[in-house]
Amino acid sequence: MKVACLRLALLAAVLALASATAGRAQEQGGRQAFEAKVVYCKTCHGLSGEGYRGYYPMPRLAGQQPKYLENQLRAFIERRRVNPVMFNVAHVLTPATLAALTAHFHNLNPPPLGGAPRDNVGLGRTIYEQGLPEANIAACSACHGPEAKGHEEIPRLAGQLYPYTVKSLTYWGRERGQGGVRDDTSAIMVVTTHNLDAAQISALAAYLAFLK
Amino acid sequence: MDARRTGGSRFGAAETLPPLAEGRRRAFDARSLLVVGAVGLTGAVTLGLAGFSSSAKAVPSFARQTGQPCATCHTAFPELTPMGRRFKLNGYTITGGTEPWEAPPIAAMVLPTFTKTKVQADTPPTNPDGYPIAHVNDNFIMQQASLFYGGKIFDNLGALAQGTYDKASQHTYLDNTDIRYTNTFNFGPLNALVGLNANNGPTVQDVWNTTPAWGFPYVAATLAPAFSPPLTQVENGWGGRTVGTGAYVFLNDMLYLEGAAYHNMSKGMLGTLGQTCPYNSDYIQNVNAWAAAAYPAVPGLPFPAWQPWSQNPQNYSLACSSSSLAYASPYWRVALEKNWGEHSLMIGAFGFYPEVLPGRVMGYGVDHYRDIGWDAQYQWINDVHAVTLKVTRISEMQNLEGTFAQGIATQFINAMGILNMYGVAPIPGNGPSNPINYLMSFKASGTYVWDRTISGSIGYFHVTGSHDYWQYGNALYNTFQTGAIYSNGNPSSAVGLPNSAGLIFDFAYMPFSKGGPELWPWANAKIGLSYTHYLSLYGGTANFDGNGIYYNGSSWRTHTATDNNTLFLYTWVAF
Amino acid sequence: MNAHTARSRIMKRTSAIVAVAVIAALAATPGQTQELPVRNCTWCHGPSAQGSGAAPRIAGQREQYLVSQLHAFHDRSRDNPASKQYMWGATARLSPEMARDFALYFSSLPAEAAEDGDTGLAALGKVIYEQGVPDANVVSCIVCHGPRGEGFEAIPRLGGMSHGYLKSRLEQWGQGYHASARPMPLVARTLSADEIEALASYLSFLK
């Protein structure tokens, strides 16, 4: 009961805050509001969408496939992908804003943030390009492309933050494809992420982190 | 460092001046305005010349040593911020700026001032050697020039030592000096800053501006006014003339505890340190009395010590107090300071128990004093504003055993015509009427500083005490007094009361608080104007001393409290 | 051996023990190394570096953050009023080695929560801290500063910092100070005064 009450109170607070601040947002015109939203995204994801290393790694959005971005934002809203922060962020975006945002980020091309361990980049490259058939690890390049630029719903991986890739691959099954939704595309990655060991994930993430 | 106030001690200077000289009354006329303007200009020129310099009480060598601007430690110098207090408590050893070998921790200060009282003094102020160096009013004087050693000496040892040349008294002496060794210890949750300290006057070592040595007003005229209220022992009389050694501990950045003992300095020591006692009063009284008898009056003789009292009375009365501490006199201090955000509040108490040998005359016993002070200080300092509110109440019990005995003896000697080996009584007048007196001094002040550069202060002081005709004078006695011959040194009150009160206003501009000029960024300066308004003096307002003088050849003028209202213009430059 | 010599021996021994104890206590005094004048810092930041007045808590702060800030004071890119007044001078002659040593020392000290915020606002502050206000483009703080405000690498620890310090920092970013500390100027610009108050309150209690 107590917890419920508290939650209710918090929800009320959030709603009050939201309604108070919605006015603030609405005061600004459409274009301005969009630009404010872009800045908002970039506050965490880097001023050129290159990603940012905070307590949690904020993934690179620059050059990302619009379809993938859209799908992920929808996944946050539908709780297929669990991320309380991004849930809040995503559910206030209108479809038009969302489309404009994904297009905006797709067109950015900053150099990778880098900052990954370099000693296993070779192994990472092998896994990416050829997979490890004996370990049942498919070649990433088959889907993500030889330059890791992605395709439609398949995300760009090139230049992605090392800690983000590591985290994503490590906790794939716990973060994505949640809520028993059947047609979530993330399922395709479950086996691969399961088969990759920590060293392989690290190598792969390091290779991708430097990829332009 | 504190400007030495005139008067105060029983054997002090100004208040004992007999109403002899006759000056021309000068109204606050166009001419004096011209003088004010000239002084202002001089101040500005001084500033221009010393333009690449810093200030005195914000000791520039500290600024160099720490790399901090004056305003880190001072609101309006010498008033300290919480950081300034901690810098001092840490024994002046904080570094971060230049190394000692790059710039020695030496600083200098000059203090040119202009003083004007509402009504001129009866006689021009004089120095202890008897030479008038000033007018009865409108005095411009390079009041003080000081040289400091301020900073870390070695490791955890640091010091502030000030050598001052005092123009008014024309002597150089060791001013406020404070040497510390400090260290920090952790005992579980208890964090202790421990220090050993040696200083030369009670409360010189204190870090709050509620205690006398560093209290408001921070600078006062050495040449005015002719009358000023009596002071308690802890407020005056011992600075520079004792050696205090003690230890303190500052617990958890909050609770300050200190104990110290003040010791007497020998005459030789005092002489070495420049304290003006060329002739100690016992010596002067006795030898000069003998000289007066042995030599006829020789008007104009260059060395006035050999002139008889009647011809050069100020020579006798102006001798510095040579009362000494009979034995080690304890001092304690407790303060609780709490800082939260931009606020700082201190509530504290202190005590000083001087055991005084009056006039260094042996054989009559010792005066026992008990000074207890309560003080509180509140500060609010943010990026732009700084407000400091201070209140101090010192109550003093005076067990005047020694002085009283001397008085009895004097009366007896005078009455019986008995001569001692010099033929004079132990004290020139009489002792106090009561063996036990009390004196209470209350001070409250508030200072506001804007942007660390412009300050405005208001202070209130109030002195009350027990009724004592002999100590504070009485109308009957004063009426018969024609000159200083029978002066007991304190002919101030018509009703035998020390009660006095007044207001002090001070405005100042500190151009370099945020950092001095590029060439010499540690410079500090303060150009200020202060006005002291006396509400009452010695238990009265009009004719408070029951005395007066003829002036301009004919009219009789009595002394009124407000006559002493003082306008004081100062330029304080340290570098 | 008579009683007198016995007593004098006991006294000698006692004084020897006392002397040894005093020397040991002095020797055991932590952190007071000759090379690292920590009192230059604790002077203002408090004897256990828990912060005092405008000086924030530095005990337990992230080492990389401390280093980066000392450099920011040194190159004057951190230009907040208090930084300008106190820290520019304090770091003007600070060597990179000493900056690192100070950072290492203070980051290793235990931190205490200031707990000086408004308890009534803490719940709201928590919501903003953890979720941001997406409608108003206020980002969530938790993603960079962590669930307990512990910070990350050069991103500062915020949990338990004093309300006043946090508040003035956020306000001053909004006013254009310390613009180089991206992305904080962007973050602070979107925060309203009430939200800053709430955030600072919440964080002052966060451990």
Add this chain to the structure above:
Amino acid sequence: MKTLRLAFLLWPALLAAASTLSFAEDRPPGPLPKPQLDAKIAYCKTCHGLSGQGFRGAYPMPRLAGQQPEYLEEQLRAFIERRRLHPLMQNVARALNPATLSAIAAHFKELNPKPLGGAPKDLIAAGKKIYEEGVPEKQIAPCASCHGPDARGDGAMPRLAGQLHDYTTQTLASWSKERGQDPLKPDSSAIMQPIAQGLTHEQAAAVAAYLGSLE
């Protein structure tokens, strides 16, 4: 029955081929234990779709569901022997021993998901015509004659129904560059070579679209 027999016949040849490969030593010749086999199948499905329906990654990953085991096995061997060129699949195939290969092929044969779709619908009719009637003016036989009227394939003839249209188009376009690459070991891919060459790009796209929609 047929599958079994074929496997039996091929067994010695496969063994010989396998023994020449260096990795063969550390792999038991028999089929993998069930958990490992499941892992291997899951591995295949990572690219070929969770139901073997194919997947569009950077390249189209062909549908394997319902595919003829004989064809699958032959193609995997072709990858190993470099008769069919594919850098990724060569590695993948090398990691499979013959028993595992058969088990995997059998597994995919049993799957029957819906086609992945995505083909341009306006080409379906034209494709159906070519599939069923061929292109007589170019001597191209109806596809149905070999691959069956419902395009399910048979034995060595692959199933085409439901195949990704982009995969089909790409395969036909690059047939001679991808398949039958070992002149010393000609294989059955030679049958398709003239057909693949004879079809124009548009015709191939039409056939692919038709096949892509076929269940």
